[in-house]
Amino acid sequence: MVENAIEVHDLSKKYAVATRGETWHAIAKNIFKPERTVVNAVKSLNFNIKPGEKVGFIGQNGAGKTTTIKMLTGTLFPSSGYCRVNGFDPTKRTNDFKKSISVVMGNRSQLFPDLTPRDYLKLLQSMYDISETSFQETVNNLARILNVAEKLDTQTRKLSLGERMKIEFLAGVATRPKVLFLDEPTIGLDVLAKRDIRKFLLQFNKEEKLTVFLTSHDMEDIATICDRLIIVNHGEIMWNGQKQDLLDKFSSNKYITFDKSESFAEKNIEGKIINQDDLTITIKVPNEEVDDMIAFLAKNKQGSNYQINELKLEDIILELFAEENQKC
Numbered sequence: 001m002v003e004n005a006i007e008v009h010d011l012s013k014k015y016a017v018a019t020r021g022e023t024w025h026a027i028a029k030n031i032f033k034p035e036r037t038v039v040n041a042v043k044s045l046n047f048n049i050k051p052g053e054k055v056g057f058i059g060q061n062g063a064g065k066t067t068t069i070k071m072l073t074g075t076l077f078p079s080s081g082y083c084r085v086n087g088f089d090p091t092k093r094t095n096d097f098k099k100s101i102s103v104v105m106g107n108r109s110q111l112f113p114d115l116t117p118r119d120y121l122k123l124l125q126s127m128y129d130i131s132e133t134s135f136q137e138t139v140n141n142l143a144r145i146l147n148v149a150e151k152l153d154t155q156t157r158k159l160s161l162g163e164r165m166k167i168e169f170l171a172g173v174a175t176r177p178k179v180l181f182l183d184e185p186t187i188g189l190d191v192l193a194k195r196d197i198r199k200f201l202l203q204f205n206k207e208e209k210l211t212v213f214l215t216s217h218d219m220e221d222i223a224t225i226c227d228r229l230i231i232v233n234h235g236e237i238m239w240n241g242q243k244q245d246l247l248d249k250f251s252s253n254k255y256i257t258f259d260k261s262e263s264f265a266e267k268n269i270e271g272k273i274i275n276q277d278d279l280t281i282t283i284k285v286p287n288e289e290v291d292d293m294i295a296f297l298a299k300n301k302q303g304s305n306y307q308i309n310e311l312k313l314e315d316i317i318l319e320l321f322a323e324e325n326q327k328c
């Protein structure tokens with residue numbers, strides 16, 4: 001077995017984007033001599049991921065997540081640096097490399113709409129050269145866990161979004177990849193479908209030591225599935241470590257949310273405000289000051305309906321991004 005399921009060394013990607021002139025003269029000039037600007041989508045990333053790790057790759061829109069996944073799966077060449085996945089160079093796209101990974105993208109289906117899932121899975125079985133009995137057994141088992149056993153013979157175009165995504169997952173793992181790349185896999189799914197998929201992933205990771213590399217804007221996905229987080233901002237790594245370490249780092253504070261009264265005055269809680277609208281406000285307070293703060297606010301008739309909450313992963317990540325954006 002390889003030491004690292006994924007190795008990334010100084011990986012960078014630049015896109016050259018044609019600029020469109022503002023004036024007719026500039027547009028005409030561009031036809032003959034196009035001007036290009038460079039987008040530094042991924043800037044010198046470095047990280048290793050061990051077999052069996054479940055890693056959340058997080059970032060705001062445009063942070064470089066999909067670009068990184070495309071380089072790791074061999075659909076995009078790096079501008080500089082290199083990566084290895086299961087010991088393979090993804091740019092070579094060898095059959096052994098392709099058999100060792102699976103990719104599930106929430107916004108792009110890999111199924112054929114006119115085929116039934118069972119027919120599509122048969123195709124995969126022959127392409128991957130897997131014995132029919134063991135493959136059928138795996139498929140039936142996975143379909144049962146995902147609650148889609150009765151959908152295997154329905155034409156794919158007639159499936160709901162949630163059913164289709166479950167089949168994408170099933171197809172993704174039935175070929176027994178070593179690394180599963182997931183790009184926004186639960187986008188648009190209802191809570192029950194999300195729950196089934198998360199449970200399924202955790203079970204499969206445990207039984208098969210599957211490495212999971214997940215990008216998602218849904219922090220519940222990240223919180224339930226991943227042990228480790230790599231957070232990127234503008235193509236650079238902002239945090240790389242265990243999820244629990246990040247939670248611990250912020251565990252010395254709590255959020256107090258309350259309805260603002262008419263006499264509410266912001267100067268009483270300056271520097272503590274996390275967000276507010278016309279009616280409610282959330283402030284962040286060290287654990288040991290929570291009781292005193294509520295007593296102070298109540299005594300000075302600043303609000304009502306006080307609620308105390310632990311910081312969730314989503315809150316922490318929002319705060320990290322807010323801090324980073326302030327620096328820019």
Ligand SMILES: Nc1ncnc2c1ncn2[C@@H]1O[C@H](COP(=O)(O)OP(=O)(O)OP(=O)(O)O)[C@@H](O)[C@H]1O
Pocket residue numbers: 015016017039040041059060061062063064065066067068
């Ligand atoms: N084919 C392309 N040509 C030019 N620029 C691109 C191309 N693909 C992506 N970009 C740019 O590269 C940057 C990173 O894009 P990428 O899609 O990797 O981000 P992302 O983190 O996946 O974003 P999102 O969360 O919105 O999907 C963005 O500024 C984007 O506009």
